[in-house]
Amino acid sequence: MSAREDEFLEYVQSGGQVETTDWMPDDYRAKLIKFIEMHGNSELMGVLPEREWILRAPTLQRKLALTAKVQDEVGHSQLIYRVVSDLGKPREHCLDDLISGKSKFHNVFHYPTKTWGDVGVIAWLVDAAAIISQKALLKCSYAPYARIMKKICWEESFHILHGRDVILTMMNGTDAQRELVQEALDRWWGPLMQFHGNPIPAEDDPMYIWRIKSQGNGEARQQFLDGYVPQIWELGLTVSDPKLRKNDDGVWEFSEPDWDELKHVVTGHGPKTEERLGLRRTTRGETEWVRRVVLPEAA
Amino acid sequence: MDSRVHVEFTPSFLGCPALEVMRDQMASRIRELGAEPEVEVVLDDSWSTDRITPEGREKLRESGFAPPAPREAGGSQLVQLQSKAFKCPYCGSTETRLENIFGPTPCRSLRYCASCRQPFEQFKTI
Amino acid sequence: MVSTVLRRVSARAEPLLPIADDELILGWRNSEWTGIAPFLEEDVAFSSIAQNEIGHARAIYQLVAEELGTTADELAFDRKPEDYRCSPFVELRLVPDWAKTIARHCLYEDADQRRIQELIEADDPEVAGLAAKIDREEVYHRMHAQMWFERLEDEPQFQEALEELRPLVDQRGEHLPEFEHLWQEMTEVRRSVAGATW
Structure with missing residues (x-):
């Protein structure tokens, strides 16, 4: 590392923030692009598990809330890709790499959404897990990303309210509705426990070293369990992990998440990966002519 | 009582x-x-974004949202939305452009500040 | 089911229900673009437009629901397909055809503006007030339609779409076969557990 890079590293590690126009090491820029692009991809792919349920939302209010939530996610991806684009990788390249399977997106968006119960669990718990990661990005060393994260966190907290309300209404409803929720929770628990990633020590995580992230994976998972397991239990739901308990020292114990499944899924082998990327490819092809017509103006 | x-x-x-x-x-x-x-x-047209107080507008700006243009100034006209009359809530520059009439929620549009390169949201005039 | 009630709608509801049903069904159709539009900006735009349309439908349903002894949700979801008064024009499933989607958007906004204008001048102050509010929001839809009209007007497929769809604008009557499918999907969760709250 050059003296200039050392100085930069020291600067970000002591809490310093970087603007688009500031000098930055190539490795830092590359790590930023990789990390932020994956976030943008995840927001965009996160649309697909929910979009089919927009057409089946059972009340006008649910219809509005779900459309708005999905729209927020597209809006987030738009903002996030803009940040990536300012770092040197245009949005169209990000989208090309996404549909060709070259770049990744979050594990939870590779799974099917089977019932309206899944819609509630996604909006409540997947978003809860996401907001824990995103809150830790408010202190990201790259300032433009940290700034949009403030807005994203604010909107995500609305999604959690919506999700919790969907779940609460069903839990206060009929046995059949409660069953839909429990089955959905059972389906999602594994992916939720894998969500924050392998528990590698923060000091070995390049994203932490550059202070792109400000907390380790294990720490995030503990926060999730601490915040949401008591709520899950309080609603009368059970978690399918027999080892799950909170120790006297306040640390949660749980069965080791299936890391092989996580790796398999995020490398493009999830149950819905191919179908969803296929849908993106098809619709992108079908509307190609529109971009050709508009691009000179839109560019 | x-x-x-x-x-x-x-x-x-x-x-x-x-x-x-x-x-x-x-x-x-x-x-x-x-x-x-x-x-x-209330489901009628009696409220307008013109009734947001100066304090309320300041709070919007602080949160990164550009407050709405007044109704009278034709705030809801396309020309207006595309003009440079809209200030970036982060750096105050008027070098901003419309990215999308529709933002993340129905009440907001999306703009981009060419000066500090920050996307931001503009409240629509109602 | 509230169908029996609706066979005899009130004088107030008579002109309002077709408008609300149009907004509901078009809102449903437009939300089909969420996630798969040609640009992320258009995902966002069509989602917003869909929300506004559903919001308009809901407000109008609320206005007539009380005197019909029902609720906005029941009007939106619990009628039989044949009791909806929307036009075939809004029932058409146009995804993934962007040219037709924009053609319908332009034609609908134009026709809707005239209809809303009449309501603004209505003697019923509640109807007039709501219509003025709706009109204020529709300004943004018209701007969006106008922007796309200008972008596509030299495209032959857009001109063809306009020609094809224009005669349908004022058509009323029989539902299209694809309306039945939309209704099935729209009410699927709601019908799945009898008597449940969602």
Whole structure:
């Protein structure tokens, strides 16, 4: 590392923030692009598990809330890709790499959404897990990303309210509705426990070293369990992990998440990966002519 | 003593997805203060974004949202939305451009500041 | 089911229900673009437009629901397909055809503006007030339609779409076969557990 890079590293590690126009090491820029692009991809792919349920939302209010939530996610991806684009990788390249399977997106968006119960669990718990990661990005060393994260966190907290309300209404409803929720929770628990990633020590995580992230994976998972397991239990739901308990020292114990499944899924082998990327490819092809017509103006 | 509190509130847009959440939060805050709330949602054109107070506009700006242009200035005309009359809430520059009439929620548009290279949201005039 | 009630709608509801049903069904159709539009900006735009339309439908349903002894949700979801009064024009499933989608958007906004204008001048102050609010929001839809009209007007497929769809604008009557499918999907969760709250 050059003296200039050392100085930069020291600067970000002591809490310093970087603007688009500031000098930055190539490795830092590359790590930023990789990390932020994956976030943008995840927001965009996160649309697909929910979009089919927009057409089946059972009340006008649910219809509005779900459309708005999905729209927020597209809006987030738009903002996030803009940040990536300012770092040197245009949005169209990000989208090309996404549909060709070259770049990744979050594990939870590779799974099917089977019932309206899944819609509630996604909006409540997947978003809860996401907001824990995103809150830790408010202190990201790259300032433009940290700034949009403030807005994203604010909107995500609305999604959690919506999700919790969907779940609460069903839990206060009929046995059949409660069953839909429990089955959905059972389906999602594994992916939720894998969500924050392998528990590698923060000091070995390049994203932490550059202070792109400000907390380790294990720490995030503990926060999730601490915040949401008591709520899950309080609603009368059970978690399918027999080892799950909170120790006297306040640390949660749980069965080791299936890391092989996580790796398999995020490398493009999830149950819905191919179908969803296929849908993106098809619709992108079908509307190609529109971009050709508009691009000179839109560019 | 009559401890009922009557609130009339108008959503910026009728399809506001947060309408119920706002209504319920108003009601629960009023209950916390020891009164019985009656929150009525108004469905007409009597409220306008012109009625946002200077303090409210400042709060919007602080949160990264550009406050709405006045109705009278033709704030809802396309030309206006595309003009440089809109200031970046982060750096104050007027070098901003419209990215999308529609933003993340029905009440906002998306703009981009060419000066500090920050996307930001502009409240629509209603 | 509230169908029996609706066979005899009130004088107030008579002109309003077709408008609300149009907004509901078009809102449903437009939300089909969420996630798969040609640009992320258009995902966002069509989602917003869909929300506004559903919001308008809801407000109008609320206005007529009380005197019909029902609720906005029941009007939106619990009628039989044949009791909806929307036009075949809004029932058409146009995804993934962007040219037709924009053609319908332009034609609908134009026709809707005239209809809303009449309501603004209505003697019923509640109807007039709501119509003025709706009109204020529709300004943004018209701007969006106008912007796309200008972008596509030299495209032959857009001109063809306009020609094809224009005669349908004022058509009323029989539902299209694809309306039945939309209704099935729209009410699927709601019908799945009898008597449940969602």
